[in-house]
Amino acid sequence: MIDNHELPIGFTMELAQHSDILNRFAALSHEEQERYIDGSREVESRQEMKNYVENMFRG
Known part of the structure; x- marks a missing residue:
């Protein structure tokens, strides 16, 4: 499991x-x-992060 301190807050x-x-x-x-x-x-x-997350599992 990844520690929270390793994850970018956004x-x-x-x-x-x-x-x-x-x-x-x-x-x-x-x-x-x-x-x-x-x-x-x-x-x-912020918008780029939103797009990044929303598209993480898209083909």
């Missing part, structure tokens, strides 16, 4: 708004979670 807040996505994220392996977390660190705006 990523955490956006996941909290999307329980379905949060549940899918929680079911991923540690390595897969790290890949999404690393990607979230590249996000520069």
Whole structure:
């Protein structure tokens, strides 16, 4: 499990708004979670983070 201090706050807040996505994220392996977390660190705006989270599991 990922420690909360390792998660960017914007990523955490956006996941909290999307329980379905949060549940899918929680079911991923540690390595897969790290890949999404690393990607979230590249996000520069609130809207971009919203788009990033909403599209995490889209084809």
